[in-house]
Amino acid sequence: MRAWKFGNDVNTDLITPGRYTITTDKTKLGKIAFIEHRPEFAREVKAGDIIVAGENFGCGSSREHAPVAIKAAGVSAVLAKSFARIFFRNAINIGLPLFVCEEVDRIDDGDLVEINFETGQIRDKTKDMVLKAKPLPKFIQKIVEKGGLVNFLRSEGYV
Amino acid sequence: MGLTITEKILANASRKSEVASGDVVIADVDIVMAHDSTAPLAVEGLYKIGKKVFDPDKIVIVFDHFFPPPSVDAARLHQKVRNFVTEQKIPNFFTDGVCHQILVEKFVSPGNVIVGADSHTCTEGAVGAFSTGLGSTDIAGAMATGKCWFKIPESLKFNLSGSPEKGVYAKDVILNIIGQVGADGALYKAAEFTGDYVKNASVSSRLTLCNMAVEMGAKNGIIEADEKTRNFLGREGKIFESDKDAVYEDEYEIQVETIGPQVACPPTVDNVKPVTSVEGEKIDQAYIGTCTNGRSEDIEIATKILKGKRIAENVRLLVIPASTKIYLDTFGKGYLQEIIKSGGIICNPGCGPCVGRHEGVLAEGETCISTQNRNFSGRMGHPKAEIYLASPATVAASALAGEIVDPRGYV
Secondary structure (H helix, E strand, O other), X not given: OEEEEOOOOOEHHHHOOHHHOOOOOHXXXXXXXXXXXOOHHHHHOOOOOEEEEOOOEOEOXXXXXXXXXXXXXXXXXXXXXXXXXXXXXXXXXXXXOEEEOOOHHXXXXXXXXXXEOOOOEEEEOOOOEEEEOEOOOHHHHHHHXXXXXXXXXXXXXXX | OEOOHHXXXXXXXXXXXXXXXXXXXXXXXXXXXXXXXXXXXXXXXXXXXXXXXXXHHHEEEEOOOOOOOOOHHHHHHHHHHHHXXXXXXXXXXXXXXXXXXXXXXXXXXXXXXXXXXXXXXXXXXXXXXXXXXXXXXXXXXXXXHOEEEEEOOOEEEEEEEOOXXXXXXXXXXXXXXHXXXXXXXXXXXXXXXXXXXXXXXXXXXXXXXXXXHHHHOOOEEXXXXXXXXXXXXXXXXXXXXXXXXXXXXXXXXXXXXXXXXXXXXXXXXXXXXXXXXXXXXXXXXXXXXXXHHXXXXXXXXXXXXHOOOOOOOOOEEEEEOOEHHHHHHHHHOOHHHHHHHOOOEEOOXXXXXXXXXXXXXXXXXXXXXXXXXXXXXXXXXXXXXXEEEOOHHHHHHHHHHXXXXXXXXXX
8 A cells, every 4th residue: 555655743734724624524524635735645545545654643733624534535544653642532533543653764655555453563565674563552452443432432331 | 659730630530549640541521622613523423422411511612713604614514513502402502702711711620620622722721620632532422421531641840930021921931832842842741830930920821821732742731720710710629739749751940031022933833933033024914812812911912012003004913802701801991992993803702713714814925923822834724824923912013013023122
């Protein structure tokens, strides 16, 4: 799957500018992901593609439209050195897989990358190298395993 | 081992005698807030959960991001949330101010746990509460259960001492701090502000400090409540203090008299410079308002600079009180009339153009200086518009000059 490479501190205004988020329609949101920051993204992204970014991905607003747009655009996972905390929770809550990996600088834009969602093993097929993601904290893994917060709350008997 | 305020509040809310950073706790929440931009997805989340809200009295819904609605799509979202408010019998529904200001004026008490579907929910920590921003699904979960999970954050201590020179305000102090630590310098952490500067500061200035904690990645900003806080709120609450032997991951000593007027230059909040280094930068718009600096104290500072003068011809000056209470207060004191006479425009209380949806959207190539908290590309309109962040004094003085100026010559 193609890697789409981004830098540090990619904020939610770059992912989904406020002027475009007066909707909850997932299809519409999928079309506006990075609309001004990287206009070719939503046009060319293919189902299963991966976002690879630096530190503090998703900083800024709490708008859940940002991970929703990324997921709706077809992205299968986001790989970054670190995530801003609200974006991190939002992505986990809506079932967009995230992986934290210190070595993402070794991946280039356009590389073909495969992630084993079970083990966190990242294979860059273009460079024939293998990287490893840090495992998520146990409590968060449980939410991921249930496919997001709503199912987690149900399965744990909170609702 | 001692505990911080944040640890004590979260331990209390999760009925534990002690907690340590890294623990995951499930805490009871006192207030769950969402606004017109985030409530629609939260409402959908709650419908998916299939439950009613756990306690309608503890839910607060505020229309502030685009109110009155500037488009059919916006009106449709408002309609959806209004229906939800009616159907769930939520009594706390407001359209007359920025959500954080409304919460502080009407609901928050020291010691509370507050979750809001807005990243600047860290603002309310200024009155000694644990208050943090979440996304819509988390808020839907909190609306349904009255609970939320938190990882106990490590704490950073910012010890602020001394008195600022004339023309320097809380906004300059917090911009300076963000410039020092960077956009992820406090990632996942509690930012605790303390020291004699904080003790002496007004609650309004303390709110400005905590408001921008998220701009360095913090989970919450927090200031120990005191009598000043209780008088401001008109509510007692429960005051928690950090123990003398509380554990901090890092401590910063900041002498505020060494800080001059600051600006955060485009396109990131941590790109902070002394105002003197960008003097002469031409501006098209000047905006005083928002949850950062839309309180009476801020409007008073601006009025004193603007009174009896006329803003530059090439500038549109927008002043937006953060709530109706502030609107009436500043109107009663004659401030707004002076601002109007100087050429300013007053809009209804709310977020104004901070999120680029109405009331002062920027064109390509335009420059705005604003008291808001974010200057990202595309935030207030065209991605090639530029936003500088500064104090109300710097913004007001710049509106007169038509370019960015050092406010010390104007106060």
